[in-house]
Amino acid sequence: MSKTYRIGIIGCGGIANGKHMPALKNQPNAAMVAFCDIDEQRAREAAEKFGAPEAKVYTDYKELLSDATLDIVHVCTPNDSHADISIAALEAGKHVMCEKPMAKTAADARRMVEAAKRTGKKLTIGYQNRFRADSQYLKRVCDAGELGDIYYAKAHAIRRRAVPTWGVFLDEEKQGGGPLIDIGTHALDLTLWMMNNYKPKAVLGTAFHKLSQREGAANAWGSWDPKKFTVEDSAMAMITMQNGATIMLESSWAINLVRTGEAKTTLCGTEGGADMDDGLRINGEKYGKLFTNRIELDARGVDFYDGSKEDPADLEMKLWLAAIENDTDPVVTPEQACVVSEILEAVYESSRTGKAVYFE
Structure with a gap:
């Protein structure tokens, strides 16, 4: 790997703590530098446990997305917000891993596919099985x-x-x-x-x-x-x-x-x-x-x-980062998840x- 990717976590609840953050912590080329949750204390606890020394904490995901140094965002929020946050992150120039299911509705899932194509950024969905x-x-x-x-x-x-x-x-x-x-x-x-x-x-x-x-x-x-x-x-x-x-x-x-x-x-x-x-x-x-x-x-x-x-x-995160590094399709493509x-x-x-x- 040629670089260390700067990653932001939006939603610091169960799935973030149970899968995303521990697995990213195990990747030598990943640094979690931004954590966002509507519960500020939860975001702070995540930053203390998994974050890089310079990690920042947010309660508004739009503020997190304004950080131009972020390469990747992981969306770990309830289903009804998957689409809006993922699309905003793609449009902010970030690659996005969104937790499953892709979206609450099929229409939102299709909007996410279109946003990935429009921005040229990679989008994948967390089907870890x-x-x-x-x-x-x-x-x-x-x-x-x-x-x-x-x-x-x-x-x-x-x-x-x-x-x-x-x-x-x-x-x-x-x-x-x-x-x-x-x-x-x-x-x-x-x-x-x-x-x-x-x-x-x-x-x-x-x-x-x-x-x-x-x-x-x-x-x-x-x-x-x-x-x-x-x-x-x-x-x-x-x-x-x-x-x-x-x-x-x-x-x-x-x-x-x-x-x-x-x-x-x-x-x-x-x-x-x-x-x-x-x-x-x-x-x-x-x-x-x-x-x-x-x-x-x-x-x-x-x-x-x-x-x-x-x-x-760990394998999910390793292959996700490799797809970004090598500019290849992620294992889970947005088109597949949309279906x-x-x-x-x-x-x-x-x-x-x-x-x-x-x-x-």
């Missing part, structure tokens, strides 16, 4: 054509009882939705990426409000307040693509299913299949017999060495109208 070891391996399998034509897939994002009760997760106005837009978005992104198919034809879906109004419910993070639970508790959809491929999308924070799995995909192709139900498994037929191979992703060779496994968030947002919005629209949504 692409950077897991199993995802990276499966992507190589798919790109090599080993599964053949992938014509059927499932995108899994199922929690039995794990409703996030903090922040604005339950606020439809701020978030735009519940588990579908929160974790379903990861599973859908992963599935489309593996298939390399971004041309949807039609979507038929249902968003359910079946368990959200229960008092004293069992939950990983303690019972939720039904009065604040304004989003769906689960959502399911069938997505057909222009080439005839079909994807079943399932997402939930609360549902009566014992089998759970988050940010996973199942793929069925003409030459083989893959799933993430028990580690990464590849299945197929060879010499007239069926086979199922479980991929060993840990590089164990001797008793005292467990191998090295790069943290997905994810368009499909998610179509699921919600289909649920509201009771009809399939067709793409032009």
Whole structure:
């Protein structure tokens, strides 16, 4: 790397502290020099923990963006502000990583794509599950054509009882939705990426409000307040693509299913299949017999060495900075992320109208 990139963080809450700032801290060519949050104390704590010695603190993101020395901005705010802040950052001459989902609405996502093209700055979205070891391996399998034509897939994002009760997760106005837009978005992104198919034809879906109004419910993070639970508790959809491929999308924070799995995909192709139900498994037929191979992703060779496994968030940040350094496309392109947002919005629209949504 030829330079150290000066980075600003807008939104110093959970996802910034849980992923962005620790992973950027691990990059030798990254320096976090600006921190912004509507809660000034939260921004100051982030600057003290992760910032360079000269780091500045802001409560207005527009003031942060006026710093001409910043190269990159990470947007880690609620969904309803993703588009406006990202577009302002692009127009201020910064490269932008925005947290998932790309935006609250598909129209906003398209505005972000247009802004990136207009400004010539790079824009990526934080779909970190692409950077897991199993995802990276499966992507190589798919790109090599080993599964053949992938014509059927499932995108899994199922929690039995794990409703996030903090922040604005339950606020439809701020978030735009519940588990579908929160974790379903990861599973859908992963599935489309593996298939390399971004041309949807039609979507038929249902968003359910079946368990959200229960008092004293069992939950990983303690019972939720039904009065604040304004989003769906689960959502399911069938997505057909222009080439005839079909994807079943399932997402939930609360549902009566014992089998759970988050940010996973199942793929069925003409030459083989893959799933993430028990580690990464590849299945197929060879010499007239069926086979199922479980991929060993840990590089164990001797008793005292467990191998090295790069943290997905670290790899995400390393490749993001490399794309800027080498002037190449980021792993997650804005055009790909925009399609994810368009499909998610179509699921919600289909649920509201009771009809399939067709793409032009």
